[in-house]
Amino acid sequence: MNTEITPEQIAFYRENGFVVIDDFLTPEEVEIWRQYVGEAVDQREGRLMAGRDEMADKEFYEQVFIQRINLWNDHEGMRKLMLDPRLGKMAADLAGVDGMRIWHDQALIKPAWGNATGWHLDNPYWSYSSRDTLSIWVALDDVTTENGCLYFIPGSHKTARWDINTDIGKNIGDLFKVYPEWAHTKAVAAPMKAGSCSFHNGLTAHGAAANMTPGARRAMTCGYMPDGSTFNGTRNILPLDKFQKLKIGDVLDDDVQTPLLYHKIKKPIMG
Ligand SMILES: O=C(O)CCC(=O)C(=O)O
Numbered sequence: 001m002n003t004e005i006t007p008e009q010i011a012f013y014r015e016n017g018f019v020v021i022d023d024f025l026t027p028e029e030v031e032i033w034r035q036y037v038g039e040a041v042d043q044r045e046g047r048l049m050a051g052r053d054e055m056a057d058k059e060f061y062e063q064v065f066i067q068r069i070n071l072w073n074d075h076e077g078m079r080k081l082m083l084d085p086r087l088g089k090m091a092a093d094l095a096g097v098d099g100m101r102i103w104h105d106q107a108l109i110k111p112a113w114g115n116a117t118g119w120h121l122d123n124p125y126w127s128y129s130s131r132d133t134l135s136i137w138v139a140l141d142d143v144t145t146e147n148g149c150l151y152f153i154p155g156s157h158k159t160a161r162w163d164i165n166t167d168i169g170k171n172i173g174d175l176f177k178v179y180p181e182w183a184h185t186k187a188v189a190a191p192m193k194a195g196s197c198s199f200h201n202g203l204t205a206h207g208a209a210a211n212m213t214p215g216a217r218r219a220m221t222c223g224y225m226p227d228g229s230t231f232n233g234t235r236n237i238l239p240l241d242k243f244q245k246l247k248i249g250d251v252l253d254d255d256v257q258t259p260l261l262y263h264k265i266k267k268p269i270m271g
Pocket residue numbers: 065108110117122135136137206207208219221
């Protein structure tokens with residue numbers, strides 16, 4: 001695993017709100033990630049999250065991507081991959097913060113002939129609001145403009161707000177109705193070889209192309225929450241009992257729900 005981040009990559013990420021890192025995983029590591037993601041997704045039997053009953057919407061959403069959240073919760077191999085402190089450090093260095101917690105991981109498998117992923121922002125879905133939150137997106141197949149690579153609106157993280165977002169729905173361009181100032185910007189495609197990855201800021205506008213090929217486009221992703229982030233009132237992935245105990249402004253420092261992956265000074269206690 002190549003977890004080195006160069007000063008140039010950091011500068012590019014901060015300016016554009018995303019960065020592609022080639023050859024992040026070795027071919028042997030890609031095989032392991034594919035195997036664990038495959039096992040962890042299969043054992044969910046259609047459930048979005050571990051220990052919860054919500055099933056995926058087969059009619060539309062599953063044709064955008066098969067989404068399974070927090071595989072680290074119920075697959076030992078995924079736990080090792082997702083709680084790797086080196087990933088937390090990469091995320092912290094890109095964001096320029098002292099420490100990172102896991103928010104949630106997710107497998108996003110765009111099926112053969114799958115729909116495009118509508119333009120959206122990630123952080124407005126989540127239970128904290130931060131300009132420094134970001135996600136890794138690891139390509140488990142060669143990802144091209146033909147099978148559903150990511151696209152980004154460069155610099156959009158600088159002007160994005162939390163009060164508005166759009167669903168990943170049938171009209172993929174709805175986000176540009178609420179952000180007309182981005183509507184004339186050229187999107188940047190991010191094709192990647194299997195084993196490469198990108199990071200994108202939680203406020204960067206992004207989407208993915210349709211899959212015009214007969215094969216699936218597999219990706220494994222994870223959102224990182226800066227240590228010290230506070231609850232904003234949104235439930236998102238929080239279990240009901242934890243959600244009901246939180247007050248707006250509480251620090252999200254539950255080491256079982258959102259383990260600290262990396263910190264410059266504090267010693268992480270793994271969930
Ligand atoms: O993989 C996709 O199609 C979308 C990815 C995405 O929205 C994300 O990683 O935040």
